[in-house]
Amino acid sequence: xxxxxxxxxxxxxxxxxxxxxxxxxxxxxxxxxxxxxxxxxxxxxxxxxxxxxxxxxxxxxxxxxxxxxxxxxxxxxxxxxxxxxxxxxxxxxxxxxxxxxxxxxxxxxxxxxxxxxxxxxxxxxxxxxxxxxxxxxxxxxxxxxxxxxxxxxxxxxxxxxxxxxxxxxxxxxxxxxxxxxxxxxxxxxxxxxxxxxxxxxxxxxxxxxxxxxxxxxxxxxxxxxxxxxxxxxxxxxxxxxxxxxxxxxxxxxxxxxxxxxxxxxxxxxxxxxxxxxxxxxxxxxxxxxxxxxxxxxxxxxxxxxxxxxxxxxxxxxxxxxxxxxxxxxxxxxxxxxxxxxxxxxxxxxxxxxxxxxxxxxxxxxxxxxxxxxxx
Amino acid sequence: xxxxxxxxxxxxxxxxxxxxxxxxxxxxxxxxxxxxxxxxxxxxxxxxxxxxxxxxxxxxxxxxxxxxxxxxxxxxxxxxxxxxxxxxxxxxxxxxxxxxxxxxxxxxxxxxxxxxxxxxxxxxxxxxxxxxxxxxxxxxxxxxxxxxxxxxxxxxxxxxxxxxxxxxxxxxxxxxxxxxxxxxxxxx
Numbered sequence: 001x002x003x004x005x006x007x008x009x010x011x012x013x014x015x016x017x018x019x020x021x022x023x024x025x026x027x028x029x030x031x032x033x034x035x036x037x038x039x040x041x042x043x044x045x046x047x048x049x050x051x052x053x054x055x056x057x058x059x060x061x062x063x064x065x066x067x068x069x070x071x072x073x074x075x076x077x078x079x080x081x082x083x084x085x086x087x088x089x090x091x092x093x094x095x096x097x098x099x100x101x102x103x104x105x106x107x108x109x110x111x112x113x114x115x116x117x118x119x120x121x122x123x124x125x126x127x128x129x130x131x132x133x134x135x136x137x138x139x140x141x142x143x144x145x146x147x148x149x150x151x152x153x154x155x156x157x158x159x160x161x162x163x164x165x166x167x168x169x170x171x172x173x174x175x176x177x178x179x180x181x182x183x184x185x186x187x188x189x190x191x192x193x194x195x196x197x198x199x200x201x202x203x204x205x206x207x208x209x210x211x212x213x214x215x216x217x218x219x220x221x222x223x224x225x226x227x228x229x230x231x232x233x234x235x236x237x238x239x240x241x242x243x244x245x246x247x248x249x250x251x252x253x254x255x256x257x258x259x260x261x262x263x264x265x266x267x268x269x270x271x272x273x274x275x276x277x278x279x280x281x282x283x284x285x286x287x288x289x290x291x292x293x294x295x296x297x298x299x300x301x302x303x304x305x306x307x308x309x310x311x312x313x314x315x316x317x318x319x320x321x322x323x324x325x326x327x328x329x330x331x332x333x334x335x336x337x338x339x340x341x342x343x344x345x346x347x348x349x350x351x352x353x354x355x356x357x358x359x360x361x362x363x364x365x366x367x368x369x370x371x372x373x374x375x
Numbered sequence: 376x377x378x379x380x381x382x383x384x385x386x387x388x389x390x391x392x393x394x395x396x397x398x399x400x401x402x403x404x405x406x407x408x409x410x411x412x413x414x415x416x417x418x419x420x421x422x423x424x425x426x427x428x429x430x431x432x433x434x435x436x437x438x439x440x441x442x443x444x445x446x447x448x449x450x451x452x453x454x455x456x457x458x459x460x461x462x463x464x465x466x467x468x469x470x471x472x473x474x475x476x477x478x479x480x481x482x483x484x485x486x487x488x489x490x491x492x493x494x495x496x497x498x499x500x501x502x503x504x505x506x507x508x509x510x511x512x513x514x515x516x517x518x519x520x521x522x523x524x525x526x527x528x529x530x531x532x533x534x535x536x537x538x539x540x541x542x543x544x545x546x547x548x549x550x551x552x553x554x555x556x557x558x559x560x561x562x563x
Contacts, residue, residue: 006399006409116415176438177395177411179402282438289437364437 117359515552
């Protein structure tokens with residue numbers, strides 16, 4: 001069975017969260033993400049979950065970290081200003097390997113910037129915003145259907161790898177309405193719980209895939225959860241370089257070694273392309289339109305739609321850099337992903353940027369003129 | 376074929392809901408592709424408000440309206456702000472009580488714009504007794520003057536979009552808009 005709706009991206013995200021099994025939301029309303037909190041304040045109580053409006057975004061992420069350790073799938077939603085406030089606790093969720101989902105519906109920044117306008121200026125903040133070494137996972141939807149689907153995927157990845165996952169949306173996708181189909185049959189993943197006896201259990205001992213089992217508070221295990229570097233028991237171990245290397249390298253490697261499984265990318269019309277457009281999130285829509293327009297004029301253009309900006313699909317970017325002469329990264333900032341593409345493509349292809357700020361989607365005709373300059 | 380519609384007015388007139396209903400009518404009931412987007416300021420009421428709908432029998436990639444085929448203006452400010460973008464031979468639907476038509480006469484004649492009048496605010500007040508349904512009267516007018524959505528689909532979309540206790544008033548408003556004369560306004 002499936003049902004159809006004509007709804008906003010933000011509404012689709014809230015429904016996706018419920019379908020994924022999210023039963024706790026804490027947040028502070030902020031445009032353009034507020035509809036997610038509004039909808040979950042109605043949906044969660046009806047589905048046996050809890051909704052709390054917190055005093056700010058610092059406490060919001062704190063609350064969902066606690067909820068996650070209580071055994072619930074938990075989420076918060078925000079936009080740039082709130083995401084900035086969450087950075088410290090986001091690092092805490094990384095080092096404590098706490099599964100949770102943070103939705104950032106991006107608006108123009110810096111600071112409070114443009115509340116009602118779209119941007120993609122937080123891409124590098126997801127990568128480097130909290131201090132120290134870590135490998136984030138981020139998903140960027142480019143349609144209302146994808147906002148629903150990726151919310152479920154974000155929960156599944158966070159539970160599977162025991163990591164915070166960022167759903168990096170933007171105002172266009174958050175507020176746009178499109179038809180979506182919600183299927184009854186949705187696969188959900190839940191963290192692995194320990195089965196061994198309390199005294200034998202090591203909460204930070206990794207299984208083969210680098211991920212450790214996760215009990216909840218109240219399951220009968222003695223748990224020490226700390227932001228300090230810790231050993232397999234969870235006890236602070238802050239002075240021995242080996243302890244730190246072992247922990248932080250494992251945290252990074254559980255993402256890097258599973259990159260092919262996590263990274264999602266879609267390539268179209270690339271085999272014969274002279275120019276390949278690369279984008280993520282709502283600006284993908286302009287890129288697809290520009291590709292069609294270019295092909296109609298006989299120009300060999302393809303596109304790469306990156307659904308997971310983090311981890312970057314490096315293999316695929318390298319592959320297309322060996323085919324096309326020019327790669328054009330289209331993004332709604334003054335140049336962030338373009339640096340990643342340049343780093344991966346090296347001298348295989350010329351990398352260019354169409355970086356648009358101000359709040360409007362890149363215009364397909366602007367992209368087409370850039371293509372014509374190059375071919 | 377891709378058709379772009381822009382509905383504009385000031386915040387509080389129900390402009391965005393009008394766009395949502397048109398989008399829903401096309402997508403869920405007429406079963407063709409539709410994307411609805413909007414633009415609004417940080418204010419809750421007052422300020423400019425704009426809803427846009429793209430309707431197409433093909434996949435809609437670029438979701439925003441660039442040059443609308445149809446412009447619906449519910450305030451003079453909106454009319455002046457968005458008129459320039461209207462396509463040649465495009466359709467303009469205005470509430471004559473809310474605008475000064477003389478100011479746009481040259482543009483209309485030069486670009487061969489087809490103009491329709493829909494006294495949405497007056498009809499909502501006088502015939503329905505509820506000024507806030509002016510947007511639904513306007514939807515009735517849009518359904519009558521253009522072929523972007525069918526009568527049945529729009530009626531169904533209104534019924535699933537408005538609060539339960541207001542269904543009959545909203546349908547009365549829709550019918551009143553649909554009953555308007557579709558004579559073109561002659562500005563010569």
